[in-house]
Amino acid sequence: MFNHSINNNARYGLDTVRCTKMGEALMTALRNGVQGICGVAMGAALFLFPAVHANAQEVIGGTLYGDMGLVSQDMLSRAASDGNNFLHTNGNYNQTRYYPSRQIDTGNVGELRPAWIFQTEVVETMETTPIVVNGVMYATTAFNHVYALNAATGEQIWHYKHNMGPVTTYCCGPNNRGVAIYDDRVYMGTLDARLVALDAKTGKVIWDKEIADPELGYSETMAPTAVNGKILIGTNGGEYGVRGFVKAFDAKNGDLLWTFHTTAENSVGVWATRDATGRDMLRDVAAEKAALKKMGDPYKTLGGGVWQNPAVDLASNRIFFVAGNPSPDLDGSLRPGDNLYTNSLVAVDLDTGKYACHFQYIAHDVWDLDAVSPPILVDVADASGKMVPGVLHGGKTGHVYVHDRKDCSLIRYSEAMVPQENMWVLPTKDGARMLPGANGGVEWSPMAVDADLGLTYAINLHQPMTYHVESSPYPEGKLWLGGAFKVIPNEAQWGNVTAVDYNTGKIRWQVKTQQPMIGGILATAGGLVFTGEGNGQFKAYDSETGSLLWKFQAGAGVNAPPASYTVDGKQYIVVAAGGNTQLNYKRGNNIIAFTLAD
Amino acid sequence: MTRQVYLSALALVCMLALSGTGSARAESVPPPEIAEQVELCSGCHGTDGVPVTEATPIIWGQEEYYIYVQMRDIKAGRRANEIMYSVVADLSKAEMRALGKYFAQRPWPSTSFKAQEGDDAIAHRMASAGQCAQCHLSAFDGDSRVPRAAGQLASYLEKTMLDFKHKRRMNAPDKASLLETFDDQDIAAMARYLASLQAH
Numbered sequence: 001m002f003n004h005s006i007n008n009n010a011r012y013g014l015d016t017v018r019c020t021k022m023g024e025a026l027m028t029a030l031r032n033g034v035q036g037i038c039g040v041a042m043g044a045a046l047f048l049f050p051a052v053h054a055n056a057q058e059v060i061g062g063t064l065y066g067d068m069g070l071v072s073q074d075m076l077s078r079a080a081s082d083g084n085n086f087l088h089t090n091g092n093y094n095q096t097r098y099y100p101s102r103q104i105d106t107g108n109v110g111e112l113r114p115a116w117i118f119q120t121e122v123v124e125t126m127e128t129t130p131i132v133v134n135g136v137m138y139a140t141t142a143f144n145h146v147y148a149l150n151a152a153t154g155e156q157i158w159h160y161k162h163n164m165g166p167v168t169t170y171c172c173g174p175n176n177r178g179v180a181i182y183d184d185r186v187y188m189g190t191l192d193a194r195l196v197a198l199d200a201k202t203g204k205v206i207w208d209k210e211i212a213d214p215e216l217g218y219s220e221t222m223a224p225t226a227v228n229g230k231i232l233i234g235t236n237g238g239e240y241g242v243r244g245f246v247k248a249f250d251a252k253n254g255d256l257l258w259t260f261h262t263t264a265e266n267s268v269g270v271w272a273t274r275d276a277t278g279r280d281m282l283r284d285v286a287a288e289k290a291a292l293k294k295m296g297d298p299y300k301t302l303g304g305g306v307w308q309n310p311a312v313d314l315a316s317n318r319i320f321f322v323a324g325n326p327s328p329d330l331d332g333s334l335r336p337g338d339n340l341y342t343n344s345l346v347a348v349d350l351d352t353g354k355y356a357c358h359f360q361y362i363a364h365d366v367w368d369l370d371a372v373s374p375p376i377l378v379d380v381a382d383a384s385g386k387m388v389p390g391v392l393h394g395g396k397t398g399h400v401y402v403h404d405r406k407d408c409s410l411i412r413y414s415e416a417m418v419p420q421e422n423m424w425v426l427p428t429k430d431g432a433r434m435l436p437g438a439n440g441g442v443e444w445s446p447m448a449v450d451a452d453l454g455l456t457y458a459i460n461l462h463q464p465m466t467y468h469v470e471s472s473p474y475p476e477g478k479l480w481l482g483g484a485f486k487v488i489p490n491e492a493q494w495g496n497v498t499a500v501d502y503n504t505g506k507i508r509w510q511v512k513t514q515q516p517m518i519g520g521i522l523a524t525a526g527g528l529v530f531t532g533e534g535n536g537q538f539k540a541y542d543s544e545t546g547s548l549l550w551k552f553q554a555g556a557g558v559n560a561p562p563a564s565y566t567v568d569g570k571q572y573i574v575v576a577a578g579g580n581t582q583l584n585y586k587r588g589n590n591i592i593a594f595t596l597a598d
Numbered sequence: 599m600t601r602q603v604y605l606s607a608l609a610l611v612c613m614l615a616l617s618g619t620g621s622a623r624a625e626s627v628p629p630p631e632i633a634e635q636v637e638l639c640s641g642c643h644g645t646d647g648v649p650v651t652e653a654t655p656i657i658w659g660q661e662e663y664y665i666y667v668q669m670r671d672i673k674a675g676r677r678a679n680e681i682m683y684s685v686v687a688d689l690s691k692a693e694m695r696a697l698g699k700y701f702a703q704r705p706w707p708s709t710s711f712k713a714q715e716g717d718d719a720i721a722h723r724m725a726s727a728g729q730c731a732q733c734h735l736s737a738f739d740g741d742s743r744v745p746r747a748a749g750q751l752a753s754y755l756e757k758t759m760l761d762f763k764h765k766r767r768m769n770a771p772d773k774a775s776l777l778e779t780f781d782d783q784d785i786a787a788m789a790r791y792l793a794s795l796q797a798h
Contacts, residue, residue: 168742475676478769484776487726489726
């Protein structure tokens with residue numbers, strides 16, 4: 001048996017009517033959904049299907065071997081080699097999203113079947129990465145629900161529904177990307193800009209603190225990061241004239257320990273006229289300098305949201321994160337200067353939040369091509385071919401950027417993974433067409449790494465847009481784009497999955513997809529990568545070659561990052577299928593766990 | 599017209615409107631501190647949630663924070679509306695928040711409005727280009743600071759979109775930038791489509 005049990009199993013006594021109905025629904029779903037691979041799992045899945053009861057259940061952590069419910073710092077630190085749990089949104093502190101178990105591999109992935117499907121009560125965009133510890137899964141939904149599930153059966157243990165305040169802010173859907181787990185608690189940021197600590201066993205609130213004032217445009221969609229007694233979290237708000245930050249809270253009581261503001265009080269910088277790849281961004285530096293003289297440094301409403309997890313470098317005691325676009329997105333006239341540290345990779349000290357280094361990809365961005373996808377720490381070849389500690393970031397520009405971890409400097413950037421046209425044409429009143437569109441390239445979707453192959457895996461969008469600029473003063477916490485982005489209705493849109501050799505910058509393989517891709521990707525030691533699509537397909541590819549090895553139709557957009565875990569000797573792959581608000585993919589409410597047919 | 603005259607006129611409309619209705623449902627009795635204002639609002643916005651003029655929006659069941667922000671913006675001169683200005687000019691933030699909460703908790707009324715053939719195709723094309731569902735959500739029922747548009751009066755929706763387009767309404771500047779890129783016929787079709795979304 002695995003290391004925990006569910007209290008009062010008897011209370012899960014089967015409700016015949018309900019189960020029959022659910023069974024029928026599941027049969028239909030499986031008939032419609034599984035592409036020729038149903039058979040064996042179907043019967044089992046019927047019995048494993050979660051019977052949802054109102055009675056709150058508890059996770060029982062105590063075992064013969066001690067209290068396995070507790071997640072120690074040591075467990076979090078060695079998560080990269082933990083073949084049972086999935087403890088971080090991006091797998092481990094290096095954020096490689098590489099799962100070390102190889103039970104499911106290139107040879108048997110064709111036998112992958114749904115083990116169970118859990119339906120949440122929220123049919124809306126899902127971007128959660130399930131966290132799994134000792135056989136218990138913690139997953140979130142839109143509008144900040146948290147579910148604790150039996151990871152082997154899909155049975156619900158508890159359900160927490162955040163009591164949302166009337167003021168929420170989000171540009172791109174009521175998303176939530178999951179919880180952080182630390183000790184005996186799970187932590188979630190909310191759309192009304194609060195940080196909530198829940199008892200991992202019961203789902204009861206331990207503390208609930210405001211991170212920032214939601215009326216000013218602050219909100220949370222990212223999963224927090226837990227490390228050394230701290231809960232780290234950034235903020236959304238790059239479309240609302242916020243002042244971005246990363247904050248560290250005390251895991252015990254929610255006290256604020258430090259704040260790093262992503263817009264520096266001197267945000268002017270060096271008046272860089274070229275982007276990270278050397279292309280001219282057509283800045284009118286003279287006009288900007290005149291504006292700066294007139295209006296002063298714009299740092300207070302300059303945006304710079306951080307809405308994906310930082311990577312934690314335990315060796316140097318630094319965290320690495322990317323800061324998003326300046327506010328207003330399209331109108332640079334109100335924010336002269338380089339707008340530091342927007343659109344940058346930034347490193348700060350874990351204990352103090354003090355600045356360590358940064359690298360800005362696009363100074364004074366007017367295209368919303370911000371840095372979003374979470375950075376990955378991995379050893380990389382430097383310019384001379386020597387392996388050094390590095391940092392990877394997948395850009396909305398369509399490049400993977402490779403950095404030296406010691407000073408954030410750029411070592412190389414990859415070939416473009418999507419078409420680039422008219423870079424950098426300035427936005428106009430009537431709209432200027434430029435590729436990529438403002439969603440990327442690589443959107444927030446986390447990449448994965450297989451360090452043995454020296455490859456990083458990115459999912460991309462090709463979504464042509466026109467960029468329109470129109471200046472307006474800060475509208476008091478309201479959406480502040482400084483114009484509009486418009487998807488060009490008659491142009492083809494598509495996506496791709498791309499493997500990039502980060503030691504050379506060359507694309508190793510690339511697979512086109514029917515729709516622009518958003519959600520994330522997982523690599524495993526079984527030689528596989530898993531990723532989902534807006535059309536409901538969830539797919540496994542050979543990570544070395546890009547060969548498609550398996551697929552499953554989930555019935556709603558699969559636009560969340562997959563995870564993997566092992567319970568009682570069985571490896572599972574899990575993913576949420578809830579569609580996506582930003583790209584308007586079909587909504588659903590399923591969390592689906594797969595395992596090999598017996 | 600002076601503000602006093604406006605308010606007197608509104609009060610009259612309000613009394614006339616109220617005289618035709620039965621007793622208010624117990625759960626819709628407003629808190630005493632905003633009872634007077636609620637009565638005034640109901641003169642135009644309707645005692646049953648259905649506005650008495652086509653240019654007046656449904657506010658029953660509208661998003662709480664959105665209602666407050668509109669009053670705040672009108673009071674601050676960011677959204678121009680003479681009648682509404684005279685109503686909200688002397689209201690405190692607490693009163694505006696309470697009014698927002700009160701009206702948000704009323705049930706959204708049905709108008710049984712039907713779109714014209716072809717409106718849905720135009721609306722879907724526009725929504726895709728303008729990425730409307732990102733904020734208004736897929737059912738166009740809004741959230742918090744983003745208004746519900748589903749089931750709103752077509753006349754009000756069309757006027758609002760045109761007001762943004764022609765910069766008569768200025769308190770959401772990005773809406774102007776976006777709506778400038780759509781033509782008036784398409785905006786009218788979108789308004790009818792949104793107004794026809796009744797079933798929730």
